[in-house]
Amino acid sequence: xxxxxxxxxxxxxxxxxxxxxxxxxTGAGYLIVNTVSKMGKIIEDDVLAQKIIEKMxxxxxxxxxxxxxx
Numbered sequence: 001x002x003x004x005x006x007x008x009x010x011x012x013x014x015x016x017x018x019x020x021x022x023x024x025x026t027g028a029g030y031l032i033v034n035t036v037s038k039m040g041k042i043i044e045d046d047v048l049a050q051k052i053i054e055k056m057x058x059x060x061x062x063x064x065x066x067x068x069x070x
Contacts, residue, residue: 004045008052011041012059020062021053022070030063032056035070 011019011032021030022040030053032041043049057063064070 002051004048005051005055008043011052012056012061019056020064020069021056023063023065025065030057033064033070035062035064038070 010016018034018036019041020033020035022033023030032043032049032052033039034041043052062069
């Protein structure tokens with residue numbers, strides 16, 4: 001696994017279950033969010049961010065929407 005990707009493993013490995021993906025409502029985009037603090041995680045590298053989101057989806061991380069889990 002890419003070293004840069006591995007540093008974000010806590011987002012999908014279950015060790016910090018407060019992390020989720022906030023759906024944009026169309027299924028076309030997601031924001032990584034903390035459901036406890038209600039804060040988003042910004043990853044400035046778009047390619048890395050997409051890899052993280054894909055990994056989160058593949059491992060079954062919760063997908064929330066405004067009013068439904070977030």
